């Protein structure tokens with residue numbers, strides 16, 4: 001249902017809640033996995049070894065159920081648009097077209113094109129906009145996290161909170177990844193930034209910074225995805241973190257809980273997590289897992305089992321931070337379905353939905369602030385208050401703001417203005433940091449005709465210029481890192 005039809009004049013409840021039993025889709029519907037056993041499916045080693053990493057492997061899996069047209073569309077996207085390389089674990093692949101029954105050659109094509117999880121895990125060229133594939137203000141590191149690195153990979157963007165990017169890889173790569181500047185392998189379009197420091201040195205520098213800065217109490221331990229860090233090294237880092245008196249909150253960021261739940265169900269890993277949770281509890285520190293899913297179809301019994309295991313070993317909570325994406329979840333029903341599936345089926349707390357950030361080639365996914373406000377309105381009142389997610393805009397140089405918090409809004413040009421109440425690590429000498437207005441931009445195709453015309457006259461960057469700007473930014477960052 002669209003945002004507009006949700007308000008149509010009927011006497012029906014706009015959203016009718018019904019509890020839904022979780023189902024693990026039958027992976028043998030895919031020709032390439034027709035003989036895969038339940039034991040293999042439960043094995044994290046099997047899952048990692050059978051990730052879909054390229055068009056050839058996708059063809060081997062789906063065979064002629066999908067037309068060449070789709071594969072060619074995907075190849076073109078990878079050559080000309082993709083900011084993330086392809087990496088889809090079987091668990092995640094299996095949540096696409098979950099009810100499909102093969103009916104011969106080509107029969108899966110349209111269902112795959114329409115699938116919400118496919119939209120962000122396997123983007124194709126025809127998904128993207130051709131009028132404005134990127135917003136003129138789109139940038140690789142759209143949140144300027146690297147500008148706020150206080151040690152390599154440690155972003156100090158809020159007064160009491162830091163983000164620790166321990167590693168630049170994940171078990172799965174999402175097409176809309178906001179850290180596309182750093183995370184994953186380079187693509188033909190994006191040369192990735194590389195960490196300059198040795199991993200152990202970087203972690204040590206992070207811990208030293210946290211020991212020396214008692215105003216920081218909260219660490220998001222992230223990446224990438226912490227599921228790609230060998231557990232002994234992650235446990236050692238967490239144990240040292242727990243020894244720092246000022247650290248009171250730790251959140252582990254892992255989309256693998258959704259994309260590769262088999263990872264978090266490994267017995268030795270659960271034993272390790274239990275040790276960490278016990279230490280945290282004895283010191284009065286809250287430790288939780290933050291995961292990332294965008295559609296109800298991702299929430300399967302295996303995901304629920306992994307989330308339950310996190311609570312059983314003593315993590316305080318498992319929370320979901322989704323991303324608001326056109327073609328995936330940008331309507332009230334899809335958002336509420338996902339929230340109820342998380343809450344009822346998997347005991348995962350719906351926490352945030354972020355507006356998709358202004359990274360290159362993301363315009364087809366992004367929604368306007370006005371639409372985000374309408375969506376927030378439509379999802380109020382159905383979920384318990386504590387589980388009603390806030391839809392937030394991550395405003396460059398500001399941070400997360402609830403979408404109703406803007407200071408001003410130029411609807412014609414799609415520019416919203418935001419303020420803030422704290423300084424980031426790069427604003428110590430900026431007297432106007434707390435009085436300035438900071439801008440965020442709606443997708444141009446959502447604007448009225450006059451606004452679109454204004455951007456056509458003032459904002460057009462051709463693709464060569466965009467590529468040149470990307471390369472210049474990448475060179476600047478690499479030089480800055482080498483000088484670290």
Ligand code: SF4
Nearest residue numbers: 170173174177224255
């Ligand atoms: S799991 Fe998170 S960090 Fe990794 S690619 Fe997806 S959005 Fe990016």
